[in-house]
Amino acid sequence: MGTLTLRLPEKLDARLSEFARLEETSRSELARTALEKFLSEMEREKLLAGIVDAARFLATNADTRAASMAIAEEFAVADSEALDISEGSKHGDHEPKRWWR
Secondary structure (H helix, E strand, O other): OOOOOOOOOHHHHHHHHHHHHHHOOOHHHHHHHHHHHHHHHHHHHHHHHHHHHHHHHHHHOHHHHHHHHHHHHHHHHHHHHHHHHHHOOOOOOOOOOOOOO
8 A cells, every 4th residue: 555645734634633533433544535535526527528528529520420320320220129128019019018917
């Protein structure tokens, strides 16, 4: 396990110590947990920002949008068949089978 030394402002240090006492855990464990949560949140935000950037690109680039719509159209039948199967009906049936009998 690596070692990290931090200088904390007095108020933050006091809060950390008090919370560790209340939770009956070590200051180090609290700091590790907080750092892990912070890094996970930052990674998630970065991933979501990338997804938003990709969506904006798709929405504003006509060629890419047309290609993605063509791909989606190719999968429409398979998606419909998968939905029919999950609902207990055959492709083309209008009423799904009742699975809750």
